[in-house]
Amino acid sequence: MSDRTADAAIVLEDVRRSFRTGRRSVEALAGVSARAARAQITGLVGPDGAGKTTLMRLIAGLLRPDAGRIEVLGLDVARNPLGVQSRLGYMPQRFGLYEDLTVRENLELYADLQGLSPGGRAARYAELMRMTGLEPFLSRRAGRLSGGMKQKLGLACTLVNPPQLLLLDEPTVGVDPVSRRELWQIIEHLVRDARATVLFSTAYLDEAERCDQVLLIHEGRLLGSGPPEHFTAAMKGRSFIATAPIGRRALQERLARTPGVLDTVIQGGRVRVVTTGDSPGRQGIAAAVPDLTLTPIAPRFEDGFVARLRARGPDGSAALAAPASSGSAPTGEPAEASAGREAIIRVSEVTRRFGEFTAVDQVSFEVQRGEVFGLLGANGAGKSTTFRMLCGLLPPTEGELRVAGFDLRTAAAVARRRIGYMAQRFSLYGDLTVSQNLRFFSSVYGLSGPQQRRRIEWAGGEFSLGALAEAKAGELPLGFKQRLALACALMHEPEILFLDEPTSGVDPLARREFWRRINALAGQGVTVLVTTHFMEEAEYCDRLLIMAQGRVLTEGTPDAIKAAARGPERPDPTLEDAFIAAIGAAGAPEAA
Amino acid sequence: MWRRVLALLVKELLAVLADPHGRWLLIGPPLIQLVVFGYAASFDLNHVPIAIYNQDRSQPSRSLVARFAGSPTFTVEALLSSGRRVNELIDSRRVEAVVVIDRRFTRDLYRHVPAPVQVIVDGRNSNTGLLIEGYAGAILTDFSLAWSRAHGGARPPAVLDARALYNQTLDSHWFIIPGIIALLTQVETLLVVGLTVARERELGTFDQLLVTPLRPLDILLGKGLPGLLVGLTEASVIIAATVLWFHVPLRGSLAALYLGLLLFVLAVTGIGLAISALSATQQQALLGAFLFLVPSIILSGFATPIANMPRWVQELTLVNPMRYVLVIVRSVFLRGSGVAALLSQLWPMALIGLATLTAAGWLFRKRVT
Amino acid sequence: MRASPRRLLGLMRKEFLQIRRDPSALAIAFVLPALLLLVFGYGVSLDARHVPIALVVPSPDAFTTSFTGQLYGSPYFEPRSFRSIQRAERALAARQVQGVVWLQSDFTRRAESVGDAPIGVFVDGVDANTARIIEGYLRQVWANWLASLARSRGQPPTLVLAEQPRMRFNAEVSSHDYLVPGLIAVIMTLTGALLTALVIAREWERGTMEALMVTPVRVTEILLAKLAPYFALGMGGMLVSVGLAVFLFGVPLHGSFLVLTGCSALFMLAALGMGLLISSAAHTQFAAGQIAIVTTFLPAFILSGFVFDIHSMPLAIRLITHLIAARYFVTLLQSQFLAGDIRSVIVPNAAALALMAVVFLALARARARKRLD
Known part of the structure; x- marks a missing residue:
């Protein structure tokens, strides 16, 4: 082997793998060649269905490739899967915690399986518990932990015997921003201090920027590899924040149709614009909208991904199927642009208890007609419970919920005729x-x-x-x-649309298309209520409500919430920063 | 409201038929059970291996041996020449019975003293043992009567003139196979209805359903009617197989048969809906169905008569809908009964159905929404 | 990578903890067996006693009474007198009686003059098994009557053969005594095959299997760790069942308990092998449950000789029964309980069970791979 491979922890050479489902054969990986360096975090980035999990399983020796070669830590996986497995730690997407077992029992099991000697255990457990903050919950059953805590426990189990290579398959899915940040801190600490190699797969593109190297895959093919800067370098000078006195949705609509614009995304009250490389440039765009202000900003990873996807042209990719023209109105009735001042959802003093536990405590808020309203919160903050009560899936213990003018207690079926509901998981x-x-x-x-x-x-x-x-x-x-x-x-x-983390895991173009539709609906007077962990979705909202421990923490426009978090050390906080700051100010969310 | 229920009904049927598991559930197990029960489950005795120890070895005793050898019930596995192996053959289960013809057999026959013939039967399966005794006894009696007649003995003052009604040849398949109609209808209806809500809960589609304007009653109907349709279809297919393949005569009125099955399926649907409302996962639903099915089948008279059970167990069976439908199915098939003769079986099932459906409706309102 | 006792013990401890905390495993392991035993013990009996029969004797006299007296005296019958044959037939049709015995008005005259007077017997043939048993009992009553008649008149016997039936092993002719032991095979099939297959399928569904597979653990260790706890659970179920059979239902245990335990262990291994084999093919609880019920539970019920006589089945099905472990175990159980330690039963059947255990476990080991494809 050449010395180039010697410093690579993982070497993939033209790896192919397909699956049969019924009569069809689906190519999950169509010839991927790549390498991951030692003592670095390599991000395996791509939307759901890109082939990330298949690649992880191939590297872990759980699947055999149809063609190609995989070398892990200098060992051929096909020939010596047990040798590879004794050197790596692998955390599958839904980590297999035994939910009937306590935190400590799960750790003990993996310590036994990894062959950790009894002598070193106490110290190792203490270290892992300190790292993950799970110490107070050692004798709690794993099934009773919140989503974020489960992921941390899964990580701790994988790390019981410090592995040379750590494979993490989408560890941050369904995890709130606070826990997400904590997971990242653990991983970065591991690479820095223990010189471990980490392969981290994710559908969240913002996480790519935290990796040392990125493998971007899409539909079973490698779309690019290199450090994250490599993806953004080409986008330098092409990203702007646009503001204009015409309202953000109208602005986005207008900009999206302007030649020379590659991509537009709503961010709070403003619109983020990316231009095409060969465009007439900034001036050409500025001419399209009167009184437009364009502020240059740093490009981000997603810009590079979108540019690559768009460069592939509109054929072949499902993501690129033409988005609906905003002209075809999904609702029949003409919308009043000024119908903003009518509360269509009214939540007053609502409390919901499950036995001893109070999931939602005296929550009140209102949503106006035609508004896009976001409901945010950490895992276990009570936002899902609130959301389920609003949909009429759960009766409140106390308080009143009025949706489209109907009390959900007495006229749930009538109210439900006015609402549309889209669950987080595909549930058709x-x-x-x-x-x-x-x-x-x-x-x-x-x-x-x-x-x-x-x-x-x-x-x-x-x-x-x-x-x-x-x-x-x-x-x-x-x-x-x-x-x-x-x-x-x-x-x-429907007059009201309920969305539960609607675009988690989809590729960026599909997400844009989705939100353009939602914006068009809102423009026609449909009220949209979104619950999400995903800050990019939150940016699309007119107003946000952040919950913690069953109570309302703060409420306001995305810009206002960001502004509240502004400080000397964070002059321009992201929504995620603001969210974490708000939760942090209210005390540790998971200590409850 | 009816349009919504209809939409739900169509969806349920499509979902059951489109899902490979669902299809297998409707076709696989019933087919296997029909074949296994139809061919294997029988109390009739054929080719029972026996041994004969003939100590007499004269012409009359040989003709008795010939009677055993000629009977379709028995297969003579061994003709013993000494008594040593008699017990061993039974103990090792090589034969199920040994006929021992005494040394004095011929002498006693001519002396008009009853000639002893021992029939030693393996009692480890006492039902089979009892039947073997019966068959062997009949052969011995026939021999006796024929012998007396041929040798100028006294005629018996009276003879048995036994006839079986409804099932002349006493073929126990005629008993078991119509029972399978009730058995499989119950199993399939319960599985289709009992698992439906749990499956939707696991797939996440149940919330999607609950946010629609469907009311608990709509969902109840939409979930219950497919069970009714599936149950009755399944029953019809098995009825056809019973008549056309297994050649069990269908003598009574189809109307009575279907009225009975309809009430039965309604009662079972109510139980299935209750299980559905109570279980969060398919595993729980399966377990619940199993816990209901086993006692309900055993205590129905499907394989063993209710009359043989202790008094209190017999009273317990009064709430078991399968008990009644079994009588109806068998009566219609073999006795040729009509609705009027079966009223005593129909009204308890209607009552049970009313009770289970009401309970299911209450549980749905309480647990599902 | 060598086998490591620590890994194995760790896995086993996990299995025990899970069984202890999982209500549905406990339900299948203990509640279901107890329910089955009680339902079977009390609900299943093939012993016809006090069978209601209609008696039609239009002109009773001392002679007919000598016959009907035998019927009244028999523990098997509960005769009810009817005035006309039509009424008796109606009662038969309405399932109020299961048979009719009819002595026509010229019965005594014919019997005393020419003989061969017919005793009309109609049995309800719907339940053929019970009908046969009733016919058998009636024949005995008749034969006894003839013998006592001849004795009282000092005549030679009318029936020249003296039938001497002898029931070996189950002199009381109680169907409980063979059904309850046979049930133990069904119960152990539940824990061995059904529960094991379900538990492994659940590990697949919950993703815990994938997490196990990438640890240095070996396939043999995973399988052994599943075998041991469920073996213990199954044997526990066996002990409970034997206890209930002997102490609650009063089934005699003639054979040695040690041999019974040894044979049960062999059967348990075969059942576990089946369970593991099923779980290697079915990765969802739904599929595993379906396959386990059709391939193990149902055959243990129908094709094992537990209720239905194997000799009387069609040849094709008789051949299939040889592939069913429960068949050998039911034979052993009935013999062990009712007959005692009989070498010629124990040796071949235990050998068959051992062979099946080895084959199933070997197949399960060969099919289990540390891969997802």
Whole structure:
């Protein structure tokens, strides 16, 4: 082997792997060649379904490649999987904690399995518990931990016997920003102090910037590799923050249609713009919108990814299917732009208890018609409970919830006719076809006859689902699943739309397309309520509510929340910074 | 409301049929059970291995041996020449019975003294043992009567003239196979209805359903009706197989049969919906279904008569819907009964169905929404 | 990588802790067996006693009474007198009686003159098994009657053969005594095959199997760690069942307890092998449960000779029963309880169980791989 491979912890040479599902064969990895250096964090970055998990499993020796070679720590994985497995730590996406076992028992089990000698255990446990902050919960059953704590325990179990190579498969999925930051601190500490090699897979593009090296994969192919700066270098001087006195959604709409603009994203009250490299430049764009102010900002990893995706052209990629023109109105009724001052959701003094435990404590807030409203909070803060009460899935213990003017206690079924709901996990009937799902959901919302036919046709056209009408919903690519879910939620033209972390894991272009639709709906007077851990989604909201320990912590526009966190050490805080600061100020969220 | 329920019903049926597991559940186990029960589950005795120890070895005793050898019930595995192996053959389960013909057999016959014939039966399966005794006894009696007649002995003052009604040849398949109609209808209905909510909960689609304007009653109907349809379809297929493949005669009125099955499926659907409402995971639902199915099948008279059970257990079976439907199915098939003759079985099932459906509705309202 | 006792012990401790804390495992291991035993012990009996029969004797006299008296005296029958044959037939059709015995009005005259007077017997043939047993009992009553008639009149016997039936091992002819021991095979199948297959499938579903596989643990260790606790659980279930059978249901245990335990252990290994084999094919609890019920539980019930006589099954099914471990175990159980230690039963059946245990465990080991594909 050449000395180039000697310093690489992982060497992949033209790795291919496909899976059969039913009659179809799906190519999960279509020839990936890459390497990961020792004592560094290598990020395996890509949207869901890109092939990240398959690659992780191949490296761990749990799968065999159809073709190609994988070398881990100088060992050929195909020939010596046990040798590799004794040197690495692997944390699968849903880490296999034994939920009936306590934190300590889980640690003991993995210590036994990793062959840790009894002598060194006490010290190692103490260190891991200090690192993860799980010390107070040693005798709690793993099943009773919050999502963030489970991930930390999973990490601790993987680290019981310090591995030379650590494989982490999406450890930050479903984890709130506070726990996410803590996980990252543990990992960075590990690389710095213990000189471990880490392969970290994630669908969150902002995490790529924390890695030393990035492997960007998309649809089973390597789209690029190198340090994160390598991806942003080409974007230098092309990213701006735009403001104009016409409202952020209108501004984004306008900019998106301007030639020379590669990408637009709403960030609080402003719009983030990325220009194409060969564009007429800043002046050309400025001319498109009157009174436009463009402030140059540093490019970020996502810009590089979007540029690469757009460069591949509109063919082939599901993500690039034309987004709906904003002209085709999803709702029939004309919207009043000024309909902002009418509270369509009213939550007054709502409390919800589960036995002894108070999940939501005296929460009050209002959402105005046509508003995009975000509900944020750490794991276990009570936001899911609040969200479920608003959807009518859970009755409150005390207090009143009025949705579209109806009290959910007495008129839940009537109120539900006015709302649309899209769950975080794909929750349509996977065994039914696209058209069967559309027909079912439109029927249960009371649509029939020509009206129903018209709406099904509308969904087929608006969401480009027509060609897939007879495909099974469960076999659709992620982006299409998400479109179908939204279409089903919109069949009955609801006044209020509930979204639960709607774009987690989808690629950036699909996310943009999704939010453009949501913005268009809001423009027509549909009220949108979003709950998410994902700060980029929060940026799209008009107003945010942050919860902690069952109570409302703060409420306001994204810009106002960011402004509140501004300080000498953080002159320009991100929303994530602001979120963490707000939670931190309220005390450790997971000590509850 | 009916349009919504219909939409839910169509969706349920599509989902059950589109899901490979669901399809297998509807086709695989019933088919296997039909074949296994249909062919293997029988109390009739054929080819029972026996041995004969003939100490007499004269012409009359040989003709008795020939009667045993000629019977389709028995297969003579061994003709013993000494008594040493008699017990050993039974103990090792090589044969299920040994017929011992006494040394004095011929002499006694001619002296008009009853000639002793011992029938030693393996009692480790006492039902089989009892039946073997019965078959062997019949052969001995026939021999006796024939012997007396041929040798000028006294005629018996009276003879048994036994006939079986409804099932002349006493073929126990005719008993078991119609029972399978009830058994499989119950199992399939319960599995389809009992797992449906748990499956949606696990897939995450149940929340999606709950945020629609469907009311608890709509969901109850939408989840219950597919069970009803599946149960009755399943029953029809097995009825067809019973008549066309297993050639069990269907003598009574189809209307009575279907009325009975309808009430039965309604009662079972109520139980399935209650299990559905109570269980959060499919595993719990499966366990719940199992815990109901086993006692309900055992205590129904499916394989063993209720009349043989202790008094208090017999009273317990009064709440078991399968008890009644078994009588209905068997009566319609073999006795040729109509609705009027079966009223005593129909009304308890209607009552049980009313109770289980009401309970399911209450549980749905309380637990599901 | 060598096998490590520490890893094995760690895994086993985990299994024990999980069993202790998982209500559904405990339900399958203890509640279900107890339920089955109680339901079977009390609910299942093939012994017909006090069978209601209709008696139609239009012109009773001393002669007919000599016959019907035998019926009234028999513990098997509960005769009820009917005035006409039509009424008796209606009662039969309405399932109020299970048989009709009819002595026509010229019965005595014919019997005393020419003989061969018919005793009309109609049995309800719907439940063929019970009907057969009733017919058998009636024949005995008749034969006894003939013998006592001849004796009282000082005539030679009408039936020239004296039938001397002898039930070996189960003199009381109680179907409990063979059904309850046989049930132990069904119960151990539940813990051995069904529970084990479900538990491993759950590890697949929850992702814990994937996490285990990337540790240095060896496949053999994973399998052994599953075997040991569920072996213990199954044997525990066996002890409870034997205890209930002997002390609650009064089934005699003639054979040695040691041999019984040894054979149970062999059967348990075979059942566990089946469970492991199933779990290597089915990675969801749903599929594992379905396969386990169809391939182990159902055959243990129907094809093991537990209720239905194997000799009387069609040849094809008879051949299949040889592949079913429960068949050998049921034979052993019934024999061990009712007959005692019989070498010629123990040796071949135990050998068959041992062979099946080895084959299933070896197959399970060969099929288990430390990979996800």
